[in-house]
Amino acid sequence: MRLPSKSPVVVGVNGTAAGLAAVRLAAREAVSRGRHLRIVHAFSWSDGQPPDPHGAGARGLDVRYDEARRAASAILGEAVATAKRSTPGVRLTGQLVDGPPDRVLLQLSRTAELVVLGDDDLATTSWLPSTSTLVQTAARAFCPVVIARGPRPPSGAILAAVDGSSWSVRGLRHAAAEALRQHATLEIVYVVACAGERAEREGHRILAAAAAAVPQLGRARAKLLTGAPGPALVRASGQARMIVLGPRGTHGAGLLGSVAREVLHRAACPTVFVHGAALPAPRAAGRAGHVSNVVV
Numbered sequence: 048m049r050l051p052s053k054s055p056v057v058v059g060v061n062g063t064a065a066g067l068a069a070v071r072l073a074a075r076e077a078v079s080r081g082r083h084l085r086i087v088h089a090f091s092w093s094d095g096q097p098p099d100p101h102g103a104g105a106r107g108l109d110v111r112y113d114e115a116r117r118a119a120s121a122i123l124g125e126a127v128a129t130a131k132r133s134t135p136g137v138r139l140t141g142q143l144v145d146g147p148p149d150r151v152l153l154q155l156s157r158t159a160e161l162v163v164l165g166d167d168d169l170a171t172t173s174w175l176p177s178t179s180t181l182v183q184t185a186a187r188a189f190c191p192v193v194i195a196r197g198p199r200p201p202s203g204a205i206l207a208a209v210d211g212s213s214w215s216v217r218g219l220r221h222a223a224a225e226a227l228r229q230h231a232t233l234e235i236v237y238v239v240a241c242a243g244e245r246a247e248r249e250g251h252r253i254l255a256a257a258a259a260a261v262p263q264l265g266r267a268r269a270k271l272l273t274g275a276p277g278p279a280l281v282r283a284s285g286q287a288r289m290i291v292l293g294p295r296g297t298h299g300a301g302l303l304g305s306v307a308r309e310v311l312h313r314a315a316c317p318t319v320f321v322h323g324a325a326l327p328a329p330r331a332a333g334r335a336g337h338v339s340n341v342v343v
Contacts, residue, residue, distance in 0.1 A: 055083040055140075057155045058163040059148060059180070062088075062122040065165030069195040070126045072317065073163035074134035076193070079228070082160050084130060084139040088123045089148040090116065119143055149183035156188035161319075163193045175312045177302055185311055185320045186294045186302040191221055194311060194318040203288040203316070204232040204268070208280055209257040210306070214293025216260045218321040222291040223264045225319075231288060233267040238276040247271060277309025284314040291319040 058073035060066040070086060077084035092112060120143060127141040144151045156162050164181060175182060185192045207222035209215040219235060226233035237254050239246040254269040272279040284290045296304040303311065310318055 054158060054160040055085040056080065056161055056163065057085045057087060057152070057159040058126075059152050059184075060086060060088050060122060060126040061148070061165075061167075062118075062125075063165060063167060065167045065195070065197070066122075067126065067129050067165070068197050069163045069165035069193075070129050071133040072193065072195040074130040074137045074139070076161065076163065077139070078134055078137050080160060084137050085155070085159075086123065086126045086130060086139060086141045087144055087151065087155065088119055088126070088142075089151040090119045090143050090145050091147050092145075116143075148180040152180065152184045153187055153189070156184070156190045156192070159190045161191045161193055162188055163195060166194050166196050169312050172312075175308060181311065182303060182308075185307070188320075188322055190322060192320045192322070194314075194320075196315060196317050201229070201231075201288050203286050204234045205229070206280075206283055206287045206290040207233065207235050207267075208276075208290065208292040208306075208310075209235055209237050209253060210276075210296050211253045211256065212293060212296050214295050214321075216257060218291045218293045218319075219257050219261050220263070221319065221321045222289075223261055223267070225289065225291070226267070227263075227265060229288075233265070234270055234287075235267055236270045236272055236280070236283060238272045238274065238279045240273075240275070242273050276306045277313075280306065280310050281313040281315070284310070284316045284318070287316045289317045289319060290314055291321060294320045294322065 056073050056077040058069050060070060074084055092115060123141045123143055127139065130137055130139055152162055162184060164184060167181065169175065181194065185194065205222050205226050207219045209219055222233055235254055235257060237250045239250045250271045258264055272283060280290065290310065292307060292310060294303050294307050295301065296306055307320065
């Protein structure tokens with residue numbers, strides 16, 4: 048058996064239909080990137096440590112532990128079979144890892160190309176707890192995190208949401224690379240709270256600055272959206288192949304920014320939260336050659 052690559056595509060599964068949708072997306076990503084796929088199910092024994100064979104009630108605990116372990120193995124086996132069936136030729140490893148899901152995924156994200164998770168029907172829930180595995184992973188991972196959204200086929204443009212923050216420049220860099228890799232249209236979007244000449248002028252300035260900060264951008268379309276940023280991006284995601292953004296905005300506070308939280312909760316297309324090392328200072332504004340490739 049081949050060993051996993053140093054930077055595999057990691058997908059976390061939990062026995063849900065959303066988790067299997069994430070497996071299918073992760074398998075396609077692994078093949079298209081020439082990476083190994085690592086399918087992981089985190090096993091956390093609800094009674095704490097594995098049973099002590101010499102302790103009181105050991106037999107009952109042992110039975111429950113074995114049943115839970117078998118159920119976890121079945122979840123992993125179904126995910127492995129789904130990946131092989133949906134994407135023939137994918138190189139993969141299935142692994143049962145002991146520990147809480149968020150801790151397991153955060154550790155694996157240190158060496159992953161990207162982490163893929165299912166959305167667990169987020170759009171049907173009224174709120175998004177900060178302790179959830181999705182929030183913790185999207186906010187704190189060391190690599191890009193992709194949230195799959197059901198069986199949606201790849202179509203439409205890749206949207207890169209910018210807001211003037213270094214986080215959004217990271218997102219734009221990732222989106223530009225994805226657009227090139229997927230031969231897709233790239234749209235850079237900024238949301239202004241209300242229409243008006245002054246607000247639109249500031250929006251175009253932020254769009255141009257973001258484009259100038261990404262030398263590898265290539266040709267892209269710049270677009271201003273109007274309204275509350277989160278809902279506006281959610282609406283735009285309905286026609287997109289993918290939406291890319293940073294986990295936090297210009298203020299950089301909290302686990303997830305309010306816009307990122309809204310997009311995580313409600314977006315209609317696969318959503319990518321981009322993480323990375325500190326960015327260098329923006330290039331001087333005089334490099335207009337990159338901005339000229341952006342169609343407004």
